[in-house]
Amino acid sequence: MAAANVKDVAALARVSIGTVSNVLNRPEIVAPGTADRVMQAIEKLGFVRNDAARQLKAGRSNTIGLVVLDVRNPFFTDLARGAEDAASDAGLSILLGDSGRSQKREAAYLDLFEEQRVHGVLVSPLSDVARRLEGLRRRGIPAVLVDRSATGSGFSSVSVDDVAGGRLAVEHLISIGRRRIAYLAGSFDFPQVTDRLRGAQEAVAAHPGTSLEVIDIDGLTVLAGHAAGERIVARSAADRPDGVFTANDLIAVGLLQALVMQSDIRVPGDIALVGYDDIDFAETAVVPLSSVRQPSALLGRTAVELLLEEARNPGLAPRQVVFQPELVIRRSTSSG
Amino acid sequence: MAAANVKDVAALARVSIGTVSNVLNRPEIVAPGTADRVMQAIEKLGFVRNDAARQLKAGRSNTIGLVVLDVRNPFFTDLARGAEDAASDAGLSILLGDSGRSQKREAAYLDLFEEQRVHGVLVSPLSDVARRLEGLRRRGIPAVLVDRSATGSGFSSVSVDDVAGGRLAVEHLISIGRRRIAYLAGSFDFPQVTDRLRGAQEAVAAHPGTSLEVIDIDGLTVLAGHAAGERIVARSAADRPDGVFTANDLIAVGLLQALVMQSDIRVPGDIALVGYDDIDFAETAVVPLSSVRQPSALLGRTAVELLLEEARNPGLAPRQVVFQPELVIRRSTSSG
DNA sequence: GGTGTGGATTGAAACGCTTCAGAATGAATC
DNA sequence: GATTCATTCTGAAGCGTTTCAATCCACACC
Numbered sequence: 163m164a165a166a167n168v169k170d171v172a173a174l175a176r177v178s179i180g181t182v183s184n185v186l187n188r189p190e191i192v193a194p195g196t197a198d199r200v201m202q203a204i205e206k207l208g209f210v211r212n213d214a215a216r217q218l219k220a221g222r223s224n225t226i227g228l229v230v231l232d233v234r235n236p237f238f239t240d241l242a243r244g245a246e247d248a249a250s251d252a253g254l255s256i257l258l259g260d261s262g263r264s265q266k267r268e269a270a271y272l273d274l275f276e277e278q279r280v281h282g283v284l285v286s287p288l289s290d291v292a293r294r295l296e297g298l299r300r301r302g303i304p305a306v307l308v309d310r311s312a313t314g315s316g317f318s319s320v321s322v323d324d325v326a327g328g329r330l331a332v333e334h335l336i337s338i339g340r341r342r343i344a345y346l347a348g349s350f351d352f353p354q355v356t357d358r359l360r361g362a363q364e365a366v367a368a369h370p371g372t373s374l375e376v377i378d379i380d381g382l383t384v385l386a387g388h389a390a391g392e393r394i395v396a397r398s399a400a401d402r403p404d405g406v407f408t409a410n411d412l413i414a415v416g417l418l419q420a421l422v423m424q425s426d427i428r429v430p431g432d433i434a435l436v437g438y439d440d441i442d443f444a445e446t447a448v449v450p451l452s453s454v455r456q457p458s459a460l461l462g463r464t465a466v467e468l469l470l471e472e473a474r475n476p477g478l479a480p481r482q483v484v485f486q487p488e489l490v491i492r493r494s495t496s497s498g
Numbered sequence: 499m500a501a502a503n504v505k506d507v508a509a510l511a512r513v514s515i516g517t518v519s520n521v522l523n524r525p526e527i528v529a530p531g532t533a534d535r536v537m538q539a540i541e542k543l544g545f546v547r548n549d550a551a552r553q554l555k556a557g558r559s560n561t562i563g564l565v566v567l568d569v570r571n572p573f574f575t576d577l578a579r580g581a582e583d584a585a586s587d588a589g590l591s592i593l594l595g596d597s598g599r600s601q602k603r604e605a606a607y608l609d610l611f612e613e614q615r616v617h618g619v620l621v622s623p624l625s626d627v628a629r630r631l632e633g634l635r636r637r638g639i640p641a642v643l644v645d646r647s648a649t650g651s652g653f654s655s656v657s658v659d660d661v662a663g664g665r666l667a668v669e670h671l672i673s674i675g676r677r678r679i680a681y682l683a684g685s686f687d688f689p690q691v692t693d694r695l696r697g698a699q700e701a702v703a704a705h706p707g708t709s710l711e712v713i714d715i716d717g718l719t720v721l722a723g724h725a726a727g728e729r730i731v732a733r734s735a736a737d738r739p740d741g742v743f744t745a746n747d748l749i750a751v752g753l754l755q756a757l758v759m760q761s762d763i764r765v766p767g768d769i770a771l772v773g774y775d776d777i778d779f780a781e782t783a784v785v786p787l788s789s790v791r792q793p794s795a796l797l798g799r800t801a802v803e804l805l806l807e808e809a810r811n812p813g814l815a816p817r818q819v820v821f822q823p824e825l826v827i828r829r830s831t832s833s834g
Numbered sequence: 835g836g837t838g839t840g841g842a843t844t845g846a847a848a849c850g851c852t853t854c855a856g857a858a859t860g861a862a863t864c
Numbered sequence: 865g866a867t868t869c870a871t872t873c874t875g876a877a878g879c880g881t882t883t884c885a886a887t888c889c890a891c892a893c894c
Contacts, residue, residue: 179844180844181844193843
């Protein structure tokens with residue numbers, strides 16, 4: 163009762179193993195009658211192709227490795243979904259690894275992918291993975307950086323223009339009449355956080371009479387947002403910002419709670435609020451939250467496409483694809 | 499410049515390929531000097547073992563397949579993390595598949611895992627996968643059902659006692675003096691939803707003078723909870739429940755918003771509230787939410803352990819492990 | 835009847851690893 | 865010196881697939 167293999171199928175269908183393989187891989191070149199017989203034998207024996215053998219012969223697996231920083235972040239799961247769709251179109255599947263912001267895990271996944279001779283690697287890098295990716299490339303495994311523009315690194319990348327995102331958010335606040343803008347963020351070592359700040363600064367610089375205050379908080383969480391909110395509430399009304407842009411939606415949600423629950427400050431009346439990421443909770447927050455949305459699924463899809471292109475013709479010059487974020491306007495910035 | 503293989507390493511280290519393999523797999527049986535030479539050759543050539551060949555020889559991969567219903571649900575990512583830790587302890591890795599509640603994807607992943615000859619399969623089943631798992635088992639691939647007790651199915655399972663969870667929640671509401679309890683839920687075709695209901699019913703039955711109203715809503719989302727909240731607000735005060743148990747935290751958050759924002763109903767003063775799942779947002783909600791927490795990571799870890807046991811001695815009688823949920827008490831049920 | 839022709843099928847080689855029976859070596863024992 | 869024994873190393877076999885040159889066959893054409 164051992165698992166059936168091609169040889170068993172061939173014997174039962176009274177053909178050679180080559181023909182069985184052809185039925186599986188190029189059915190158009192085998193005579194319909196023969197193909198039928200083979201299919202029946204496959205059915206009868208419950209034959210399932212052994213992928214390891216196939217891969218060994220092929221020299222590479224039909225899998226794409228994807229390492230994300232944090233699967234709990236919807237941005238990355240949406241991205242993974244997009245990547246999966248694109249991969250599936252090409253007959254490949256995605257191996258999803260969660261580095262959980264640990265360098266060790268990140269490295270372990272890249273090693274695993276190399277042993278598996280994956281078709282290619284997508285990585286939202288935590289540490290400096292260039293050297294390791296270089297090694298993969300030498301083995302013929304292309305890599306694409308995700309969520310990080312990588313000009314000059316020698317690798318292709320897909321990312322979102324965070325500077326534009328910051329500009330978009332603050333331009334919007336200004337366009338609805340706000341003048342004293344605040345940027346609420348922590349973890350300034352993430353390039354995303356500083357890029358969004360830069361965009362905010364550009365927007366303010368372009369509009370005389372507006373100002374930007376940077377409020378540094380402890381992390382990118384609801385709690386940090388809440389705490390900052392309490393500090394803002396404690397200020398005199400004249401001293402408060404009238405428009406706040408937060409580095410992500412979690413902060414915005416926390417801030418919102420502090421403003422709405424613990425004071426009579428109105429959102430958007432007194433303070434208009436724009437978040438970032440457009441997580442599910444943005445739409446269903448106490449006051450539905452305006453937010454900057456990133457085309458995450460598209461990012462994943464594009465990353466796979468770049469990867470496949472590079473796999474098809476190695477030595478292709480690396481390409482940096484930068485997507486533009488989109489502003490989703492909800493009640494927190496519109497009196498509607 | 500082709501990728502180096504064991505043969506190349508053997509040649510450079512002036513040993514046989516068998517010795518190279520031994521250095522890799524049973525270093526204790528090779529003389530230290532020889533091992534050193536081999537390691538240096540490996541280093542020099544950048545040799546990375548080809549996993550496909552290894553698997554082909556071994557007959558199975560050192561990977562465990564995990565299919566979850568929804569990676570965006572923190573319950574499943576925590577579970578996956580637990581499974582990954584346990585797998586990693588055993589030198590295995592996890593292949594994570596997200597069925598996204600689609601039968602087609604679920605089936606596709608199981609097929610993929612079968613082709614890959616994975617070490618075992620963990621699945622939080624959407625449809626009736628028994629037949630397919632039976633096929634895997636015949637091939638020597640054990641399977642463990644996750645988040646579903648499976649008595650009589652012939653498979654091992656790990657799950658959380660949802661009846662106990664429901665009982666816990668409602669017992670708690672009763673213990674703080676609530677009498678008119680409501681259970682707010684949708685999607686009654688999920689066994690989890692009905693099990694929690696059953697627990698709630700048991701608790702009410704055990705306490706004379708208490709009553710349970712079941713409010714059927716449209717799905718398990720924040721929006722559905724919010725809508726239901728508006729209906730509750732519209733009732734006369736005497737007609738409202740004084741304790742509400744929701745099938746998950748999302749519903750509770752929506753409900754909470756409706757109660758707090760659109761009325762002067764106090765939480766927990768007028769209505770005490772218990773959710774389920776203890777998602778991150780429960781702690782940081784407008785009113786921090788009491789919730790029933792499931793030991794998700796432990797579930798994952800245990801599932802892997804069951805799987806490995808079964809892989810080691812096939813034919814072992816299936817075991818059903820049921821974990822008890824835990825009540826986390828926060829402001830929504832305590833005046834503190 | 836001989837000769838092409840093209841489609842269908844065959845079967846051996848190769849992919850890179852692990853395993854295992856046996857060879858080689860050297861030390862210990864009689 | 866012969867024998868035993870443990871240690872280390874060797875090299876061929878085999879895992880299940882794909883591929884490809886070679887073969888086979890039926891048929892059409894001269």
